[in-house]
Amino acid sequence: MFGLIPKDEAFFDLFKKAAHNMIEGSRLLKEMTEQYRDPAAQAKRVKDVEHVGDGITHDIVTRLNQTFITPIDREDIHDLASALDDILDAVEAVADRFVIYKIGRPTEAAVRLADILYQASVAVGQSVDRIGMSHAEITECSVRVNSLENEADRVSRDAISALFEKETDPIAVIKWKEIYETFEAGTDRCEDVANILERIVIKHN
Numbered sequence: 001m002f003g004l005i006p007k008d009e010a011f012f013d014l015f016k017k018a019a020h021n022m023i024e025g026s027r028l029l030k031e032m033t034e035q036y037r038d039p040a041a042q043a044k045r046v047k048d049v050e051h052v053g054d055g056i057t058h059d060i061v062t063r064l065n066q067t068f069i070t071p072i073d074r075e076d077i078h079d080l081a082s083a084l085d086d087i088l089d090a091v092e093a094v095a096d097r098f099v100i101y102k103i104g105r106p107t108e109a110a111v112r113l114a115d116i117l118y119q120a121s122v123a124v125g126q127s128v129d130r131i132g133m134s135h136a137e138i139t140e141c142s143v144r145v146n147s148l149e150n151e152a153d154r155v156s157r158d159a160i161s162a163l164f165e166k167e168t169d170p171i172a173v174i175k176w177k178e179i180y181e182t183f184e185a186g187t188d189r190c191e192d193v194a195n196i197l198e199r200i201v202i203k204h205n
Contacts, residue, residue, distance in 0.1 A: 010063060011071055012131055018056045018084045019128040025049040025091045026114075026121035026186075032095060033106040033114040043095040050092040057085045076200050083192045084128075087121060090186035094179060101175040109159035110176075113152060113183035120148040120190040127197050138201045142194040152187035156180045 025046055032042040060081040127141035159180050167173050
């Protein structure tokens with residue numbers, strides 16, 4: 001693949017850097033929900049990783065603006081960079097909400113959603129690492145991401161349903177509903193990356 005395309009490995013290296021930084025952010029969020037000791041400090045660690053991600057996205061956009069011939073379509077480069085950044089934004093948003101909403105401890109559903117988001121992030125990273133490989137290899141990772149996104153939908157839906165059925169504090173309902181939906185948004189963004197990578201492979205296969 002990409003045999004006729006000018007070799008500019010810098011974009012691919014930056015994508016891989018962004019993906020693995022995103023995985024680190026989701027790992028820290030997973031750790032935060034499982035070992036909820038100092039949420040403010042734990043959220044700060046996630047925020048620091050998100051800040052690094054912003055810098056990588058800026059580097060990609062800057063290089064895109066300075067490069068006349070790109071290895072893949074300019075639109076795809078921009079979309080992939082933005083989608084990877086969106087995953088990390090969702091991760092950071094969840095961590096931040098635990099702090100600003102003064103959550104006493106994560107629910108079982110929150111712990112499960114953090115784990116699903118982490119697994120989806122890892123699958124996204126594997127897909128990014130395989131840019132330039134066969135359609136089948138990218139599809140394998142995409143199927144995994146899609147499966148995890150469906151699982152996150154189910155867990156989030158069941159958790160929100162239980163909230164309205166069992167929680168008597170309306171403020172708690174509002175807080176947890178937003179947290180669950182933000183987790184789900186993170187896995188949705190993982191699916192966005194998988195779809196973009198599928199599109200890139202189809203164009204260049």
